[in-house]
Amino acid sequence: MKICKTYEIEGIVQGVGFRPFVFMLAKKYLLNGFVYNRSVGVYAEVEGEEELISKFEFELQNHPPVLAHIDKITQKTVPLQNFTDFKILKSKASFSKNTPISPDISLCPDCLREMRDKNNRRFGYVLINCTNCGPRYSIIKTVPYDRINTSMSVFEMCEECRAEYNDPSNRRYHAQPISCPKCGPKITFTDIRGGFKTDTEPLEKLAKAIKSGKITALKGLGGFHIICDASNESTVKLLREKKRRPAKPFAILMASLEMAKEYCDITECEQEALLSREKPIVLVKKRNALNDIIAPHTDRLGIFLPYTGLLVGICELVGRPLIATSANISGEPIITTAKEIENKLGGIVDAYVDFDREIINFCDDSVVQFAGKNSIFLRLSRGYAPKSFKTSYECKEKILALGAHQKSTIAVFNDTNITISPYIGDLESIKSIEMFERTIDTFRRFYDFNPSLLVCDKHPHYASVMWAKRQNMPIIEVQHHYAHILSIMFEHDIKDEVLGISWDGTGFGDDKTIWGGEFFLCDLKHYKRVYSFKPFKLLGGDGSIKNIDRIAFSILYPAKDNAVAAAFLDNFSKEQKYLLEQSYKKDINALLCSSVGRLFDAAAAIILKQKSVTYDGESGLYLEALYDKSVQDRYAVVIDKNGMVEYIHWFLGMLEDEPKVAASKFINTLAALTVHIAKKQRKKVVLGGGVFQNRTLVEKIAELLEKEHIEFFLAKSISPNDSSIALGQITYALNNL
Numbered sequence: 001m002k003i004c005k006t007y008e009i010e011g012i013v014q015g016v017g018f019r020p021f022v023f024m025l026a027k028k029y030l031l032n033g034f035v036y037n038r039s040v041g042v043y044a045e046v047e048g049e050e051e052l053i054s055k056f057e058f059e060l061q062n063h064p065p066v067l068a069h070i071d072k073i074t075q076k077t078v079p080l081q082n083f084t085d086f087k088i089l090k091s092k093a094s095f096s097k098n099t100p101i102s103p104d105i106s107l108c109p110d111c112l113r114e115m116r117d118k119n120n121r122r123f124g125y126v127l128i129n130c131t132n133c134g135p136r137y138s139i140i141k142t143v144p145y146d147r148i149n150t151s152m153s154v155f156e157m158c159e160e161c162r163a164e165y166n167d168p169s170n171r172r173y174h175a176q177p178i179s180c181p182k183c184g185p186k187i188t189f190t191d192i193r194g195g196f197k198t199d200t201e202p203l204e205k206l207a208k209a210i211k212s213g214k215i216t217a218l219k220g221l222g223g224f225h226i227i228c229d230a231s232n233e234s235t236v237k238l239l240r241e242k243k244r245r246p247a248k249p250f251a252i253l254m255a256s257l258e259m260a261k262e263y264c265d266i267t268e269c270e271q272e273a274l275l276s277r278e279k280p281i282v283l284v285k286k287r288n289a290l291n292d293i294i295a296p297h298t299d300r301l302g303i304f305l306p307y308t309g310l311l312v313g314i315c316e317l318v319g320r321p322l323i324a325t326s327a328n329i330s331g332e333p334i335i336t337t338a339k340e341i342e343n344k345l346g347g348i349v350d351a352y353v354d355f356d357r358e359i360i361n362f363c364d365d366s367v368v369q370f371a372g373k374n375s376i377f378l379r380l381s382r383g384y385a386p387k388s389f390k391t392s393y394e395c396k397e398k399i400l401a402l403g404a405h406q407k408s409t410i411a412v413f414n415d416t417n418i419t420i421s422p423y424i425g426d427l428e429s430i431k432s433i434e435m436f437e438r439t440i441d442t443f444r445r446f447y448d449f450n451p452s453l454l455v456c457d458k459h460p461h462y463a464s465v466m467w468a469k470r471q472n473m474p475i476i477e478v479q480h481h482y483a484h485i486l487s488i489m490f491e492h493d494i495k496d497e498v499l500g501i502s503w504d505g506t507g508f509g510d511d512k513t514i515w516g517g518e519f520f521l522c523d524l525k526h527y528k529r530v531y532s533f534k535p536f537k538l539l540g541g542d543g544s545i546k547n548i549d550r551i552a553f554s555i556l557y558p559a560k561d562n563a564v565a566a567a568f569l570d571n572f573s574k575e576q577k578y579l580l581e582q583s584y585k586k587d588i589n590a591l592l593c594s595s596v597g598r599l600f601d602a603a604a605a606i607i608l609k610q611k612s613v614t615y616d617g618e619s620g621l622y623l624e625a626l627y628d629k630s631v632q633d634r635y636a637v638v639i640d641k642n643g644m645v646e647y648i649h650w651f652l653g654m655l656e657d658e659p660k661v662a663a664s665k666f667i668n669t670l671a672a673l674t675v676h677i678a679k680k681q682r683k684k685v686v687l688g689g690g691v692f693q694n695r696t697l698v699e700k701i702a703e704l705l706e707k708e709h710i711e712f713f714l715a716k717s718i719s720p721n722d723s724s725i726a727l728g729q730i731t732y733a734l735n736n737l
């Protein structure tokens with residue numbers, strides 16, 4: 001019997017070859033009707049034999065295109081329309097723009113094959129892409145996702161490309177960024193020192209510069225990379241000096257998995273992530289170091305595989321591991337234009353390769369590592385973000401969450417969807433704040449979104465909070481560490497009361513002190529701080545956190561009568577000691593702080609005799625490198641009658657223990673503490689906050705909690721760090737309106 005059905009398909013269904021997929025499916029099952037894109041997704045009407053329609057439906061649901069992500073299909077049976085063929089109709093904009101935007105996707109195997117095929121018309125064309133791969137978020141100005149709304153709109157398709165674009169059976173049917181050597185963006189090489197620009201053999205020239213030890217830049221999907229030869233120690237040294245980046249590890253671009261395995265030990269999970277179509281930077285164990293200054297004092301190395309034709313090309317031409325780090329000024333967002341490369345990094349970069357497809361929305365590389373099989377995202381950006389969640393919340397408000405301060409992201413709630421932006425940066429420079437505002441504008445455009453409610457942190461000095469307060473709109477403020485826990489409760493759809501363990505860098509506490517070592521009993525509406533680390537004095541205030549030896553001073557000062565502690569305190573110069581003592585005794589510039597992140601700093605200061613750190617997470621990384629699995633010992637877990645965790649005796653112990661033993665015992669103790677408290681509370685445990693980026697700690701905690709059969713949850717597809725605060729803020733707003 002003939003029937004007619006309509007389908008409303010929501011999710012990531014635009015720019016991923018969904019309409020041609022429906023078209024081919026309709027042809028396969030001899031169905032007539034039409035399909036088109038609209039603002040809320042894809043709409044189709046399909047008419048034919050009932051039995052064939054159900055087969056169509058099965059494939060629609062179960063075998064969509066690789067990049068598609070279906071959130072919801074709404075179907076209806078309607079009267080017969082007597083269609084005579086199947087058509088793909090023009091996009092229709094309707095009332096709400098609510099289609100999730102696809103992240104940028106790495107070069108697909110089909111395109112790679114064509115790029116390497118001498119007989120293909122795109123042989124050697126490094127900007128090759130198709131419906132399954134290439135730029136998306138980074139080139140979109142507004143929705144619907146049509147070429148006219150992207151930065152490809154200025155390139156007129158040649159006849160051949162147009163034919164492919166219009167042929168539903170072609171794998172580039174409606175591939176909006178479609179192009180070829182004839183009609184696509186032009187690639188150029190610029191020698192800043194030599195003062196010339198050329199479009200002949202640009203990549204070859206770049207490769208030559210890299211091989212000769214030059215520092216170069218290469219435009220990618222969401223921004224420029226700084227690229228140089230990782231095996232050339234003096235170049236890497238020079239890059240460190242010029243970028244004023246003394247110690248933070250550089251990511252390494254490996255030409256292939258085989259090359260990566262020459263230098264690193266790679267587990268199955270890590271390999272899977274490296275080869276995935278998101279192609280993030282994966283932190284793996286380094287075996288035979290290229291040279292120590294790439295990632296000093298750590299046993300980890302961030303590596304990734306080429307994810308665009310350009311990166312494939314440069315890897316093949318150079319044939320060595322390359323440093324490929326985001327082109328930016330420290331803490332600022334990634335650079336997206338050649339002009340900025342020249343203006344801001346002209347003193348660092350000797351030459352660069354550019355092309356004239358504009359990057360509309362910047363997007364950094366994503367970074368992930370694994371604790372056993374658990375993924376820990378350090379940065380959720382290219383390939384993953386914007387990240388959308390379909391929710392069951394029915395709420396009329398349009399909510400904009402402004403996130404935290406460091407590792408800034410924003411999130412929006414619009415008609416049941418939550419979308420998190422890619423990583424923006426630390427909101428500590430004018431440029432970063434500008435990019436933060438730009439991201440808000442971008443999201444407004446994408447989703448036709450005018451917020452009716454803002455959600456932000458409680459810290460009065462965060463740029464995101466100050467921005468919110470300037471808008472003259474209803475605002476909800478959410479405590480930072482509670483937001484960390486809420487983001488993970490949202491991710492795992494947890495609605496009951498949990499023990500939330502929120503260990504972090506620094507965040508504004510309800511008592512106006514700095515929190516960061518908190519144990520909450522909380523659900524989606526309320527939280528109660530049941531335990532906390534005993535606060536210590538952060539001498540010099542928030543701004544002093546780079547000087548980790550001062551943190552150790554402050555922690556050990558109350559034990560100054562102990563000989564070992566006194567010996568440590570005597571390491572400071574007389575003047576310094578006097579100033580720190582005064583600050584301690586008179587509470588001058590001494591904020592109370594319960595942050596576990598800062599305890600890691602103090603531990604590193606004591607164990608490694610390190611005075612300062614230059615990047616976030618540095619102390620943890622060094623302690624992990626010292627961790628010895630064979631050390632089962634730990635310091636005593638002591639909680640006072642007010643629920644405050646005592647730890648001075650840990651630090652006194654660390655002063656006497658061997659570095660490896662001290663680092664291992666410190667991490668073991670933190671893990672034991674979580675289990676100790678979890679056993680008292682008998683609730684599901686949710687662990688959030690930047691400290692849980694530490695894989696060794698996470699592994700140890702997982703091991704101990706599993707042994708006790710305690711159910712626990714970690715950030716899985718989102719990051720445990722401040723980039724997920726915006727999601728936690730939205731979760732709070734949705735549950736408390």
Ligand code: ZN
Nearest residue numbers: 108111130133
């Ligand atoms: Zn492709």
Ligand code: ZN
Nearest residue numbers: 158161180183
């Ligand atoms: Zn063309």
Ligand code: FE
Nearest residue numbers: 504507690722
């Ligand atoms: Fe935080």
